[in-house]
Structures are given as structure tokens and as C-alpha cells.
Amino acid sequence: MQIRSFQLSDYRSVAELLEEVLSEECCEETMGAFARQLSWDSELVLVAESAGSIAGVLIGTIDKQKGYVYRIAVYEQYRGQGVGRALVASMSSRFRQRKVQKMLIAVDKHNEYLRPFYESLGVGSSDFAHLTQPLSIVAG
Structure with missing residues (x-):
């Protein structure tokens, strides 16, 4: 498996992954944030590739010296x-x-269920940022 920056040729595969893994509402919000992040800084969209296929994606962003893990999606298999x-x-x-002072996990109603996953990585309760509005309004 290889982790690398998103490339334009990955767009269709990533969109298909998000559509399959996320709820319809979550996918709609995520696609908007995904497009905005690509226009701001595509180096903060990572893909996991296995045997030439996209296995997962992580969308991150930076706002005021804080790095946010916005959305992560991995195919079930x-x-x-x-x-x-x-x-x-x-x-x-x-x-x-990039000298980010603090990494935060952006939590909203769509990914609250991932809290145990992040906690297994050592993320503490102070490292969760509860979003009350879509990320596109918070960061940029």
C-alpha cells in the first residue's frame, strides 16, 4: 500500500469511494469540501493506493496554524x-x-462513530473539534 497526494486522475475513483462509503448527505457535504480543498491545497488530500486501486482517502485542511482531519473514507474490504x-x-x-501547531479531528454528525478509531490512534478528547457548520465555512 502506498499513501500519496491526490492526483487529478484520481478524481473519479475518489468520488466513487465517497459515494459508496458515505451517506448521501455526508457525501454531498464532503464533495463540496473536497472540491474547495483541491482548489486551496491539493497536497492535503491523500489517497491510499493498493495494487493500483484507491483503497482510501483523507481530506485535511489547515486553518490558523491548526491542521484538521476533515473526512476519512476507506473501502470496506x-x-x-x-x-x-x-x-x-x-x-x-x-x-x-508545515509547522502546524495542533492537529484536530473535525467531528460532525457524519463521523462521530469514528471516535473510537481516532482514540485508538492516541487522539485525546481535546483533539476533537466539533463542527457546528460545514468545514468550508470554518476554514479557507
């Missing part, structure tokens, strides 16, 4: 294989390279 863990570790590394 790749779950439990360290794909999500590798995506988060790679984003954390990118944030450190």
Missing part, C-alpha cells in the same frame, strides 16, 4: 488493514512539515 491509520499518520507528518 480494506478496513482493519491499517489503511486509515496510515492515512492519518501521513497527514500528521504533512502538518508537522
Whole structure:
């Protein structure tokens, strides 16, 4: 498995992944944030690739010296294989390279169920940022 920056040729595969893994409402919100992040800084959209296929994606952003993990999605057949863990570790590394002072996990009604996953990575309760509005309004 390889973690790398999103490339334009990945767009269709990533869109299909998001449509399959996320609820319809979550996918709609995520696609908007995904497009905005690509226009701001595509280096903060990471994909996990396995045998030439997209296995997962992580969308991050930076706002005022804080790095946010906005959305993570992994195909079901790749779950439990360290794909999500590798995506988060790679984003954390990118944030450190950019002198981000704090990494936060953006939590909303769509990904609250992932809290145990993030906690298993050592994320503490103070590292969760509860979004009351879509990320596109918070960051930029």
C-alpha cells in the first residue's frame, strides 16, 4: 500500500469511494469540501493506493496554524488493514512539515462513530473539534 497526494486522475475513483462509503448527505457535504480543498491545497488530500486501486482517502485542511482531519473514507474490504491509520499518520507528518501547531479531528454528525478509531490512534478528547457548520465555512 502506498499513501500519496491526490492526483487529478484520481478524481473519479475518489468520488466513487465517497459515494459508496458515505451517506448521501455526508457525501454531498464532503464533495463540496473536497472540491474547495483541491482548489486551496491539493497536497492535503491523500489517497491510499493498493495494487493500483484507491483503497482510501483523507481530506485535511489547515486553518490558523491548526491542521484538521476533515473526512476519512476507506473501502470496506480494506478496513482493519491499517489503511486509515496510515492515512492519518501521513497527514500528521504533512502538518508537522508545515509547522502546524495542533492537529484536530473535525467531528460532525457524519463521523462521530469514528471516535473510537481516532482514540485508538492516541487522539485525546481535546483533539476533537466539533463542527457546528460545514468545514468550508470554518476554514479557507
